Amino acid sequence: MEIIELITESLQTLIRNKLRTGLAILGIVIGIGSVIALISLGEATQRSVQDQIQALGSNLLTVSPGSQSSGAVRGAAGGGTTLTYEDAKAIMSSADVTTVHNVSPQLSKRAQLTASSNNTNTQVIGVTEAYPSVNSISVESGSFITNQDVLGMTKVVVLGPTTAATLFPDGSDPVGQTIRINKNAFRVVGVTVSKGGSGFANRDDVAFVPLTTAQKQLFGSNYLSNISISAKSAEVMTDAQNQVGYLLLARHKISTPAKADFSIISQSDILSTASQTTGSFTALLSGVAAISLIVGGIGIMNIMLVTVNERTREIGLRKALGAKKRIIILQFLIEAIMLTFVGGVIGIVLGVGFSYVYSLLSQTLFIISPYAVLLAFVVSAGIGILFGWYPASRAANLQPIEALRYE
Amino acid sequence: MKKQIAIDVSHISKIYKTEVMETVALDDVSFTIDKGEFVAIMGPSGSGKSTLMHILGALDKPTSGTYILDGENVEKLSDDELADIRNRKIGFIFQAFNLLPRTTILQNVMLPMRYGGVPVEERKVRAQKYLEMVGLGNRLNHTTNQISGGQQQRVAIARALVMTPAMLLADEPTGNIASAQAEEVMSIFQTLNDAGHTIVMITHEPDIAYHAKRIIHVRDGKITEDLKNHVRTVAKKLTHLET
Structure with missing residues (x-):
């Protein structure tokens, strides 16, 4: 009261x-x-x-050509000429490498893409069918590059969403249409799901072609820009890094890790920095x-x-x-x-x-x-x-x- | 007729101490006031009359001496008991009115009844009755900022009366208002006194003091003169006032 x-x-x-x-x-x-x-x-x-x-993919190791002292993560060290498709295949098939889940060799360079009156200059990445699982991307429509495409060196391309939107601004379905990459005709077979990012880190402004097609027909190179490797789990990242490292040292006939002509950066390195x-x-x-x-x-x-x-x-x-x-x-x-x-x-x-x-x-x-x-x-x-x-x-x-x- | 004593002050002294010096504000003062008296306490500033008023009002405690108000020995009481005495036995009328600003006059008059535990239903009835008595029955919902100084002092009188105290204690009640309104206030005091209310008024104005029946002069902390049976000046009576 x-x-x-x-x-x-x-x-x-x-x-x-x-x-x-x-x-x-x-x-x-x-x-x-x-x-x-x-x-x-x-x-x-x-x-x-x-x-x-995190969106870059977990359990990810990136092997880049060049010395260990290079701080590059990926893409930027494309000039090195020490990693080959055979290195990638060896990592996948070697009995000594037990902790690796999948291996994605990549060769990326910028190229001019043209579709009728629209064109864009973008990152073209030569990949194998392993790319989506290692780099955690998926296809929005159509399909991704297949093993047959890599073996047969076919001229097919999968577009990132930004690239697709630039080339086909009217919103028409790019799948099935033909575009030109550095004047070679490619058939569009798929478009990937957006992964976000902006500016230099834009992971949607890309185009994927079969690795062999990129090496032999587009860029005339036998080497790789980098190899992305997914480990079997986050716990075995260090083992995977060591196993891959020693295998590549042996293949490149290098005696000590200090003289390695490649570098391996793990996602956990990036995460710990972050x-x-x-x-x-x-x-x-x-x-x-x-x-x-x-x-x-x-x-x-x-x-x-x-x-x-x-x-x-x-x-x-x-x-x-x-x-x-x-x-x-x-x-x-x-x-x-x-x-x-x-x-x-x-x-x-x-x-x-x-x-x-x-x-x-x-x-x-x-x-x-x-x-x-x-x-x-x-x-x-x-x-x-x-x-x-x-x-x-x-x-x-x-x-x-x-x-x-x-x- | 046997006279009842309202105030019995004996040998009261009040000494203010600072680090440097002692000031004797009241020096061994004794007097009594009977119920029904209208007393003016006069003196120049610094005479000790304000200190006396504070002690009579139980707002301050004497350094020594005893003070019996309406049969209760005041100087022994705790703070909360003093608050209760002020609430029930003393009706204050201040020079500066001291009404709550931005508050209606009705609520101002109801305030002491809240502290006195008067039932809610009764408060409004009583407040209204006393406001009508001081001629403000038609302004119950005016706020204190909307009325004149004289009217504010009449609100204060109504507020002082609602607890039916043993004594009205007015401190320079006309000090802040115009002389015509001062006359009104004196008229209300005399009407109340005629009806049996005990009134003690502190003032330095002889014109105002002459309205009382007894005038006590204070100087240098001592009573210098106690004029009983003073023939009061009768204030011009306001027709609408009745008790």
Whole structure:
């Protein structure tokens, strides 16, 4: 009964003093909203980076020609002339290599593609039928390069979705149509599913042809740009790396690994680099969140201290009229709880809304960590209530006449 | 007729201490006020009259001496018990009115009843009755910012009366309002006094003090003169006021 009256009176007081209430709520909204938005943005970015790396395919080893010291991942080291199709076949068939699941030899170069009036310059990759399983891509329509295509050196091509859209902008089905690659006619047999990525990392702006066709008819090269290898599981990556490495050293008649004319990079190397990156990201984020919590908290503290101090005379009057200490403290506590609750809810809505709009605009993931919401709410509400209660309690403990005279 | 004692002050002193010096605000003051009296306490600023008023109002405690208000020994009480005494036995009227801003006059007058535990249904009825008595029955839902200083002081009088206290304690009640409105306030005080209310009024204005039946002069923390049976100046009576 008494508590209901207190709540009603607190509510009336808050409504009557709109400016004061509005400012206090604003302080809390900004404190909570900014923490949620910042943490959410950071986590979304972190997750995007991780996802893009994961999308490259797990269990993946990449053998590139050239020295071990080369930092290239794939594609960029196409100039080396140490890896052959026979190396790839040997890895697949050798009895010493037990941990390899599949092997995809690749030769990639840029070439001009033409379909009637449209043309594009894109990455043409000579592949075998093993490519889709190793590099985790799949075909959207039609079919992929087959073993027969590789053996028969046929002139067929599978387009990436971006390439298909560039060559056939009217939306017609490319499968069955004929395009020209460096003036040789190729029949389109399939289009792959989009894998995302953009700019230099765009994995949709490609065209796949049989490896043999690429070597003999398009680029006149007997070598490979790289060999992608999928290990049987993530646990045997190191074994796979060693087995492949020693096999290739033996085949290339090289005595010590230090003199190897190729390099093997595993996905786990990339992942560990990436997790170091995201680790520093997490540290940065925690710092930003901590700072915004402090800034928000100080804002809330100030507005509560000012508004409650300003009401010291009112507290004096209420005491003079017979209000007991407990009633006054309860009233201010209830007001502070209402302010922080309303401000907290608005802050959460705004913080989440801002993160959502940001994710739409930047095309990143929309992630809200319940932990961040809870942390922001508990800290801000705690500060709001503490600094609503503390000055009220101090004023309630003054002699009423001191409170009445307070300037 | 046997007189009942409303206020019994004996040997009260109040000493303010700072690190540098001691200031004696009240020095061994003793007097009694009977129920039904209208007393003006006069004195120049710094005389100790405000300190006396704070002690009479149970807003502050004396350094020494005893104070019995309506049969209760005040200086021994705890803070919460004092709050209760202020609520039930004293009706305050302040120079600066001290109404809650942006709040209707009805709610302002209902406030002491909330602290006094008066049932909700009764609060509005009582508040309305006393607001009508001070001539503001038609403005119940005006907020305090919408009415004049004199009207605000009348709201404060209604607020002081709702708990039917043993004494009305007015601190410079006309200090912040125009003289015509001051006359109104004095008229209300005299009407209330005629109806049996005990009124203690602090003022430094002789014109205002002359409305009382007894005038106590304070100077340098001591009572210098206690004029009983003073012939009061009768304030111009407002026709609509009745108790």
